[in-house]
Amino acid sequence: MHLFIAQFVDTVTQGIIPDGGVLVDVNGMIQAINTSNFFEINHPELFLEAKKYTGIIVPGFVNVHCHIELSHLKNKIPQGGGLNLFLANLEQHRKDDNETIISAAKEALFEMEKEGIVAVGDICNSTIVAKILSHTNLYIHHFSEAYAIDATKAEAAFAKAKTTYDVFDGDRKSIVPHSPYSVSNLLMDKISEHNIKFQEITCIHNQETEGENEMYVSKTGETIERLQMWGLNLSSFNPTGKHALYNFLPKLAKAKHVLMVHNTFTTKEDIIWAMENFDNVFWCFCVRANLFIENKIPPIELFLACDDKICIGTDSLASNQSLSIIKEMKEIQDYLLEKGVKESSIILLQMLLKWATINGAKYLCIDKTMGSIEVGKRPGLCLLENIGENFLITNDTYIRRLI
Numbered sequence: 001m002h003l004f005i006a007q008f009v010d011t012v013t014q015g016i017i018p019d020g021g022v023l024v025d026v027n028g029m030i031q032a033i034n035t036s037n038f039f040e041i042n043h044p045e046l047f048l049e050a051k052k053y054t055g056i057i058v059p060g061f062v063n064v065h066c067h068i069e070l071s072h073l074k075n076k077i078p079q080g081g082g083l084n085l086f087l088a089n090l091e092q093h094r095k096d097d098n099e100t101i102i103s104a105a106k107e108a109l110f111e112m113e114k115e116g117i118v119a120v121g122d123i124c125n126s127t128i129v130a131k132i133l134s135h136t137n138l139y140i141h142h143f144s145e146a147y148a149i150d151a152t153k154a155e156a157a158f159a160k161a162k163t164t165y166d167v168f169d170g171d172r173k174s175i176v177p178h179s180p181y182s183v184s185n186l187l188m189d190k191i192s193e194h195n196i197k198f199q200e201i202t203c204i205h206n207q208e209t210e211g212e213n214e215m216y217v218s219k220t221g222e223t224i225e226r227l228q229m230w231g232l233n234l235s236s237f238n239p240t241g242k243h244a245l246y247n248f249l250p251k252l253a254k255a256k257h258v259l260m261v262h263n264t265f266t267t268k269e270d271i272i273w274a275m276e277n278f279d280n281v282f283w284c285f286c287v288r289a290n291l292f293i294e295n296k297i298p299p300i301e302l303f304l305a306c307d308d309k310i311c312i313g314t315d316s317l318a319s320n321q322s323l324s325i326i327k328e329m330k331e332i333q334d335y336l337l338e339k340g341v342k343e344s345s346i347i348l349l350q351m352l353l354k355w356a357t358i359n360g361a362k363y364l365c366i367d368k369t370m371g372s373i374e375v376g377k378r379p380g381l382c383l384l385e386n387i388g389e390n391f392l393i394t395n396d397t398y399i400r401r402l403i
């Protein structure tokens with residue numbers, strides 16, 4: 001048994017305990033949560049041995065969107081050039097040797113553990129990286145992406161995604177559509193059939209650019225121009241007059257959960273329609289990647305009415321300087337304050353912690369064991385140190401891994 005005492009314990013689901021303590025067994029399973037006074041009276045020997053921390057004990061973080069396989073691209077792609085340039089650079093740099101790719105992926109796993117992350121939703125399209133991902137303490141759900149906007153290639157694209165998918169044992173895996181601009185209706189139907197059969201969670205890069213909206217509304221704009229420039233056969237693509245989600249969400253209605261990643265150009269109308277019609281939809285923000293690629297932050301303030309469905313991701317080291325959930329939280333906090341969000345900063349911190357822990361755990365279907373500090377769970381424990389005045393995350397705030 002081990003007792004951790006701190007200025008505050010944020011259980012996430014059961015509120016904040018000032019001057020609180022968490023008792024865990026040798027496996028990290030939570031046995032009791034209470035005030036330090038309670039432990040001093042009821043477990044005096046443990047209380048004497050316990051370390052007393054300055055800061056807030058929080059559960060381990062859930063990073064719902066990452067591409068560990070792209071870690072070798074850190075500092076290789078210039079910032080702020082937009083998605084078109086980013087994708088072109090990605091292709092150019094993608095072919096590093098296997099050793100470089102694997103050692104960068106291992107380093108990324110290590111970095112995430114250090115940053116207090118306990119569970120990851122990871123996009124993995126490479127059988128090379130797939131093989132090392134089983135040797136980690138992190139809980140990883142693997143997403144194999146299918147992509148081909150040309151409907152005649154749907155069969156082959158699905159088979160390719162299935163090759164990586166089959167490398168992983170167990171059921172922490174899904175075949176998912178990459179994005180609306182890279183998946184034909186036929187391919188989306190194939191993924192949907194697979195979803196219905198295996199009841200998997202799914203995810204999709206959504207509305208990362210305005211060009212994607214234009215593509216679906218009128219088959220014009222920079223996304224369609226890029227696909228044309230790449231020489232892709234677009235004859236099977238027909239615009240719908242509406243944003244892409246009105247087309248693909250009904251096809252993913254049977255998936256256990258759908259994670260909409262980025263949402264940089266999602267409108268209030270889109271959010272209301274999605275939330276009214278689909279109870280399996282979650283939203284993921286990777287703001288530092290959006291700043292890196294498009295230099296734009298999604299309109300997060302429009303999503304606050306569905307804040308039980310908001311999660312946080314880091315995206316990859318190709319478009320981010322680090323894989324740190326606390327840094328993502330700071331960026332979101334600063335953005336919301338700038339937008340004049342009225343909540344007090346402690347309420348804001350509690351909301352962001354919820355997005356970074358239990359909401360992600362719910363999306364990944366691991367909330368029975370992770371995502372909050374509750375008796376019987378093994379969420380991992382972290383210490384939020386150097387939190388600023390009024391509970392604001394500052395540049396000096398950092399995470400220390402306790403267990």
Ligand SMILES: [Zn+2]
Nearest residue numbers: 065067205315
């Ligand atoms: Zn991504």
